[in-house]
Amino acid sequence: MSSLLLNKISILNYKNILDKTFNFDSKINCFIGNNGVGKTNILDSIYHLAIGKSSFSVSNENNINHDSEFMLLDGIFLVNGKEENITCSLKRNETKVLKRNEKVYKKLSNHFGLIPVVLISPYDTNLIIEGSFERRKFMDSIISTYNKTYLHNIITHGKLIKQRNKILKYFNKSAKVDMDSILIYDDQIIKLSKPIHECRKKFINEFMPIVIDKYNKISGKNEKVTLSYKSDLNDNGIADLLKKSFQKDMTLQFTSCGIHKDDLIFKISNSSIKRFGSQGQQKSFLISLRFAEFEFLKNNNYISPILLMDDIFDKLDIERVKNIVDLVNSSEFGQLFISDTDKIRIEKVLSSLKNSSKIFEI
Known part of the structure; x- marks a missing residue:
């Protein structure tokens, strides 16, 4: 099985995140904070670098902080032990630029699949x-x-x-x-x-x-x-x-x-x-x-995707939360990113998981 990790991300003027840098644990990373502080946008910035576009915003310019003229995402990934530097930048009224190791992609589709990612979010209700x-x-x-x-x-x-x-x-x-x-x-x-x-x-x-x-x-x-x-x-x-x-x-x-x-x-x-x-x-x-x-x-890529879980424990009963935790424990997950408003709930979840973890209070 191949390996995939996000070691570090720098976020500049991305939605309501003005300037943040995170160094991540190789297994579990949790973002804790009230609604509206930017937890979802941090997960979306990871998704953006992996896929080449936001999961939530249809218009590219909506991703730029409303008081800024540009945005920049810079991520250091490890794909099968090889460092991959993915950057995404956008200035107002200009075309978005996506780079891999300083080389500009001619087509967004050429990037698709390099960094598989799965996002679980409240917006998934749109599927139904x-x-x-x-x-x-x-x-x-x-x-x-x-x-x-x-x-x-x-x-x-x-x-x-x-x-x-x-x-x-x-x-x-x-x-x-x-x-x-x-x-x-x-x-x-x-x-x-x-x-x-x-x-x-x-x-x-x-x-x-x-x-x-x-x-x-x-x-x-x-x-x-x-x-x-x-x-x-x-x-x-x-x-x-x-x-x-x-x-x-x-x-x-x-x-x-x-x-x-x-x-x-x-x-x-x-x-x-x-x-x-x-x-x-x-x-x-x-x-x-x-x-x-x-x-x-x-199973098809022979690599564990990065898993992003945005506020998924909210409104679930204790039994279902426990079953999700058991599922994570029993599966061969790679790197996991979780956002939640409830620090106590997350600490309970982490205490029942087998892997190393980091908590970021936003």
């Missing part, structure tokens, strides 16, 4: 309550971490769909249809759709048993949970789908079928977890998804 985009993003981010061909196919497919939608809008407004133009994009979409669909099917078949196992261990109850893959391509070929939906797409001015409409269906006791799952069941399920993501990436 929001639309299918969030669940596709979840699925795609996991597969793309270890499969560069899939990442390339997803990016290319997204661009093709955008171009096809532009043509559909033009056809609708001009009342002129050039089928040769649309078929150029359809042919490329058809070639990419099958391998993407096959990758997703394979992923779900391997991923679902891990989720079920993690949920049972966290909940401590005999509740049946499932996740299934919903896709237009499960029962139809993409060529026929595009052909049959063309008139509808013309009216709607966007491509209404295909793998960009795929979804994941979450159920508990054969009912929608969104509609019928309790708050505790939903939170346990979401944490199970993330622990399953961790194990899946570890």
Whole structure:
């Protein structure tokens, strides 16, 4: 098994963090403080360096402190014993610069997968309550971490769909249809759709048993949970789908079928977890998804991802907290970062864990 560590991070003008430097323990690191002091932003800065973008902010400039003109993140990682210096800088009204050992990345996708990371946060509720985009993003981010061909196919497919939608809008407004133009994009979409669909099917078949196992261990109850893959391509070929939906797409001015409409269906006791799952069941399920993501990436990358746990113990009963701690103890976790408002709770958690630790009071 390969090794991955974050030794040190320097944070400058990142959201509400003006100037902080942390030297980390190789196992467990905890950030303690009241709400609003920046604990989540510290975890997000680690995520940002690992992935190349914030987990929370859509706009890059939202990451710059509102009284500052620039932000800088500087991390020293150890990947299989080799030091990797990752920096991310951004000035207002300029393009973000991501560097690896002083060398600028030409494409963000070239960095993706070097430093696998899993973030568990309160925002994970979006996976349940929001639309299918969030669940596709979840699925795609996991597969793309270890499969560069899939990442390339997803990016290319997204661009093709955008171009096809532009043509559909033009056809609708001009009342002129050039089928040769649309078929150029359809042919490329058809070639990419099958391998993407096959990758997703394979992923779900391997991923679902891990989720079920993690949920049972966290909940401590005999509740049946499932996740299934919903896709237009499960029962139809993409060529026929595009052909049959063309008139509808013309009216709607966007491509209404295909793998960009795929979804994941979450159920508990054969009912929608969104509609019928309790708050505790939903939170346990979401944490199970993330622990399953961790194990899946570890098994496919042969490296333990960095695990970020943002305020996950809040609103969980004592039994579920204990089960999560037991899960961490029994698994081959690498480096772990935890944020919490309750120092006493964290000290109790740390006392039951086997590894070395550091507490940072923010």
